[in-house]
Amino acid sequence: MTGAAEAGAAEGHEHHHGYITDKSRYLARLKRIEGQARGLHRMVDEEKYCIDILTQISALKSALDGVAMGLLDDHMQHCVLDAARSGGPEGEEKLKEASAAIARLVRS
Amino acid sequence: MTGAAEAGAAEGHEHHHGYITDKSRYLARLKRIEGQARGLHRMVDEEKYCIDILTQISALKSALDGVAMGLLDDHMQHCVLDAARSGGPEGEEKLKEASAAIARLVRS
Amino acid sequence: MTGAAEAGAAEGHEHHHGYITDKSRYLARLKRIEGQARGLHRMVDEEKYCIDILTQISALKSALDGVAMGLLDDHMQHCVLDAARSGGPEGEEKLKEASAAIARLVRS
């Protein structure tokens, strides 16, 4: 049994992050993003045309936005929703924290 | 009857939007934003220097982001949190709706 | 002869901004943007649903980006290109100034 499966089995006593069901999909997307970053390095190293590099940077930023929106969505549907349902002040705190993360994303 | 419920009843609204406590502040900010938009029109009409107009457009976009983040925050702290606490499927729906609005903001 | 045509005839002795040929179209777009800003104020005043207001803010930001990109394009095709063709250091300066304006737009 892997550590992750074990943590899943023990659900509720260890913190169980919302995105875990899609974990392999996120890892695959981030592998591609890592490849895109490596591709940018290679393009500059090979002195490719500047405008083509800028196009790749825009594509990479869009891919990052896609992952960020997915993670945020999952986080709100699980972590924030659970905290809100618990009724205590944790719901407000989780939402405040999510808002601050959203503001950073909107400005980045 | 709580003060909040009373206020809702007094206003004859079934739905009580979260930003209402700060309403006059939002209205003042949006008045300024309207003035900035009118200023842009005047700058083009008077054929001001293009770069100065672009600077004003950036400032206006930042002001709009500020209002959007404030509204989103209030919406989540009230409307979304209340829906989540009610325990039904409405919490998930409200969060899904908020996520879609955030995605539009991140891309705009 | 209109004032604009006159200014065109006198080209080179008064500063002739690049966007002037499309001036009426820019003014119409900015009138609409002003109307959108006024609409936002009204939505908050009438306590419309928060998510609908956020959607309008995203639309307004996109409209501003459209005007900004148009102005920037015109500015580069006229003002920057003319300065560059003159051969002096003014070309570099104009480009540096345009870059700074672009950086503000990308971050706003």
Add this chain to the structure above:
Amino acid sequence: MTGAAEAGAAEGHEHHHGYITDKSRYLARLKRIEGQARGLHRMVDEEKYCIDILTQISALKSALDGVAMGLLDDHMQHCVLDAARSGGPEGEEKLKEASAAIARLVRS
């Protein structure tokens, strides 16, 4: 023969991209960006807290904007300026191409 023309000849390239003088600095920045992308993958793999991952994504997007603005600046100061100074239609074309790249960046 100017130093710049000599460098171009020495490198055996007909086309001499503007960012070459800072090439090693760009490569170092892109190496760091690649490391940040790899770090994101690891954070998801280790199931780090979602908000912390979002913060890293915002930081990565800002780093990419920094590289993009640097490359754009260099491109305009060299490639676009040279094309404009040559006097032919290439100046307009280069500016049009740069505008399209900027529009993609503003929206990404």
